[in-house]
Amino acid sequence: MKQLKQTTRPPDPRAADDRNGAATAAPPPARTGKRRRPASTQWAAWGFLAPVTLYLALFYAYPLYRNIDLSLRNYTVRSFVQGDAPFTGLANYRTVFDNPTFAPALLHTALFTAVCLVFQYAIGLALAVFFNQHFRLSATLRALFLVPWLLPLIVSASTWSWMLNTDSGIVNAALHAVGIDPVNWLTSPSWSLTSVIIANIWIGVPFNLVVLHSGLQSIPAGLYEAAALDGAGAWRRFWSITFPLLRPVSAITLLLGLVYTLKVFDIIWIMTKGGPADSSTTFATWSYQLGFGNLLPAFGPGAAVGNLLVVAALVFGLVYVRVQRKQALS
Numbered sequence: 362m363k364q365l366k367q368t369t370r371p372p373d374p375r376a377a378d379d380r381n382g383a384a385t386a387a388p389p390p391a392r393t394g395k396r397r398r399p400a401s402t403q404w405a406a407w408g409f410l411a412p413v414t415l416y417l418a419l420f421y422a423y424p425l426y427r428n429i430d431l432s433l434r435n436y437t438v439r440s441f442v443q444g445d446a447p448f449t450g451l452a453n454y455r456t457v458f459d460n461p462t463f464a465p466a467l468l469h470t471a472l473f474t475a476v477c478l479v480f481q482y483a484i485g486l487a488l489a490v491f492f493n494q495h496f497r498l499s500a501t502l503r504a505l506f507l508v509p510w511l512l513p514l515i516v517s518a519s520t521w522s523w524m525l526n527t528d529s530g531i532v533n534a535a536l537h538a539v540g541i542d543p544v545n546w547l548t549s550p551s552w553s554l555t556s557v558i559i560a561n562i563w564i565g566v567p568f569n570l571v572v573l574h575s576g577l578q579s580i581p582a583g584l585y586e587a588a589a590l591d592g593a594g595a596w597r598r599f600w601s602i603t604f605p606l607l608r609p610v611s612a613i614t615l616l617l618g619l620v621y622t623l624k625v626f627d628i629i630w631i632m633t634k635g636g637p638a639d640s641s642t643t644f645a646t647w648s649y650q651l652g653f654g655n656l657l658p659a660f661g662p663g664a665a666v667g668n669l670l671v672v673a674a675l676v677f678g679l680v681y682v683r684v685q686r687k688q689a690l691s
Contacts, residue, residue, distance in 0.1 A: 425671070431664035441660055453661035457669075460662075462639055462647060469554055470643040473561070474622045480562045481618055482611070485569025490603065492570075493577045503574070510567035518631035521560040522547065525632075550640035553633045557641055560628050565621070569614055576610030577603070609685075616681045620674045644670050 432453050440446035457463055492503045509517060524531050525546035533543040546556040580603065588598045626645040629635060635642035635650065642650075644666050652663030 428664045428667055428671075431660050432662075432668050434661060436660035438658065449661070453665040456659075456662050457665045462642065465639055466642050466644055466647045466666075469641060470623070470645075473554065473558055473625070473643055474619060476558050477561050477565060477622045478615060478618050481565040481569050482615060484562070484566045485614075486573050486607075486611075488566070488570045489573035489577055490599065492574060503570070506570055507567045509564050510571075514564070514627040515631060517564050518560065518628045521556070521563075521628075522632050525556050547633055548637060550638050553637060553641040557629045557632050560632060561622065561625055564628070565618060568621075569618065572614045572617075573607065573610060576607050580606050609688075612681060612685070616677065619677055623670050623674055 433448060433450060434440075434446035435449045435452070436446040488506065492499050523529075525533075527533060527543055527545050527548060530546070532546065537543060544552055546552050584602050584606075585598055588602060593601065624645050625643070626649060629641055629643060629646050630649065633641045635646040648663045648666040648670070650663075651659045651666060
């Protein structure tokens with residue numbers, strides 16, 4: 362008889378586990394680490410960030426550092442060149458606070474900023490709502506309103522100086538035509554601050570118009586149609602739809618306007634130079650007068666006044682960020 366060859370097969374582990382009444386769990390997959398970006402991608406990202414970082418460091422961080430250093434040292438013309446000014450701490454700030462010009466300059470800065478912001482925003486919003494009607498020539502007229510914003514500030518300020526001139530100004534000529542006595546717009550302590558406020562409002566309205574008009578474009582037209590069907594009038598639609606939905610755009614518009622208005626220097630200096638008798642002096646013009654407007658410049662106090670403006674703008678900026686964060690969470 363031929364013997365049959367038996368083929369041997371390896372034992373099946375699953376059968377063994379079944380016999381033992383236990384199931385063998387599969388080993389967990391190996392955990393892979395976080396995928397790294399290719400080196401070329403990282404270098405490309407740094408290459409795109411380098412110009413912005415260099416720009417911020419050169420034109421923002423370094424000037425701010427130098428201004429803080431100026432305010433903490435007793436700089437003279439010689440020490441400003443040689444760089445050996447002694448450290449005085451907060452002495453320059455105490456000098457600024459004790460100066461009799463501090464209180465009027467603070468009041469003028471607050472009035473100038475608040476009045477300009479209110480009127481720029483109100484007039485800009487009214488014009489934005491008006492031009493949002495999309496009537497004929499609305500785009501052309503809206504473009505013409507941008508002219509004050511596009512002109513160099515020295516041109517705008519010089520134009521207003523001529524218009525408000527006491528003897529040959531067109532404003533006094535118009536007042537004389539209706540029987541009103543001429544006003545010393547630029548040479549009277551009672552009117553100088555009003556004059557620069559009017560000029561700055563005229564310059565800032567186009568910015569508010571452009572930003573607020575772009576915000577109005579994002580409001581769905583269906584909301585106005587539904588409100589009109591419910592019987593809501595134009596005024597009711599504005600307060601119930603336009604104004605609430607425009608609040609985020611209004612907030613950033615007011616913040617940017619605040620930062621710009623705090624540092625306005627060109628218009629005031631060209632029109633009144635902060636006078637007469639400091640009647641239109643703000644922190645911006647006072648800082649320039651201290652640092653560059655005298656034969657013996659006070660670099661330290663001038664830098665201290667400039668830093669007060671930086672702190673004010675920073676505080677309002679932080680308030681804006683905090684409010685926006687609360688609105689996002691609510």
